[in-house]
Amino acid sequence: MTERGTPSEFARWVEPHLTAMTRYAGRRVAPADRDDVAQEALIRAWQRWSTYDESRGAPVAWLIGIVADRCRRHRMRQPAGTVVELVDTGAPAPTYDVDLERAVDGLSHRQRLAVDLHYFVGLDVATMAEVMNCAPGTVKATLHQARARLRELLGDDDD
Template sequence: MPTMTGEPVVGVQGPPPGDGPGFVAWVRPHLVAMSRLAGRLAVGADRDDVVQEALARAWTKRSQYDATRGTPSAWLLAITADQARKAVRRMRPAGGSLFDVDVPGPRPDLDARMDVDQAIMSLSSRQRLAVDCYYFADLSVAETAAVMGCSEGTVKSTLSDARARLRTLLEVTE
C-alpha cells in the first residue's frame, strides 16, 4: 500500500495486529485521512474525538477486518464516517436541527469557500459522503465504494449527480 508520496508502507498490509504497538503502526498511515474525513463529516464536533472513537471501535472490532472486502484505509474510514454521524446526532438539539441554533458573535463574510461548503451541505447525505471521501479524503472510487458500502458504479453515479447539483447551486448569474 503506497503512502501519499507513493512510497510503500512496510508492515501495514493484511489484518490489524493483535498487539497495541502493531495496531498503532497499522493505523498510523491512515490517521490523516481519518482526521480529514471526520472534520468534513462532523462539522462542529471535535474531529480528534471522532477519530479517537473510530480508533477505539477499530481496536475492538479488529478481528472483523476482512482484507478481501477492502483496504485497511477503506475499513478505517468507514468506521470514521460512522463515528462522525454519531457525533453529529449527539450534537443535534432535541426537536430541531443545528441550523435552528443562533450562534452569538460576529458572522463571517460569505466568501467563495463558504459558498462551496454551504452548497456541499445542501447535498443529500449520500452525495456528501461520496464527495467528502473522493475529493477531501482523497480516496479512490473503489475505496469510496468500500466506505459507502456500495458498488463503484454507484459511487460514480453519485459523484456525477453531486457535481451536477453543485454546478447548479454555485452558478453565478449576473
C-alpha cells in the same frame, strides 16, 4: 477471527489511514470535535481489530466506516443549539468557502458522501465503492451527478 497483535502493530497498520480518518471526521462534525471523534474511532477500531476481514475490503474503507459511526453517535449526543466556545490557539484559522460548503450541504446524502470522500478525504474510486457499498461505476455516476448539482447550486453558467 483470531487476535490481531500488539498495540504497536495496530499503530503501524492504522497509521497510513490516520489522515483520511481525521479529514472525514472533520467533514462530519464541528472542527473543534474532529480530533475527539477520530480518537474515539481509533479506540473502537482497536477494540474491533480482530473482526477486520481483509477479504472484504481495504483497511481504510473499514476505518472510514467506523469514523462515520462515531460521527453519527457524536452528533446524537450533542444537544440542539449547543454553543461551542472557541479557544484562540494562536494557529491560523482554517479558511472555508462558505458558498461551496452551503452547496455541498445542499447535495443528497449519497452525493455529499461521495464529494467528501473524493475531494476532501482523497480516496480513490475503488476505495470509495467499498466505503459506499456500491460498484465503482455507481461512484463515478454519483460524483458526476454531484458535480452537476454543485454547478447548479453555485450558479456556474459557463456551459
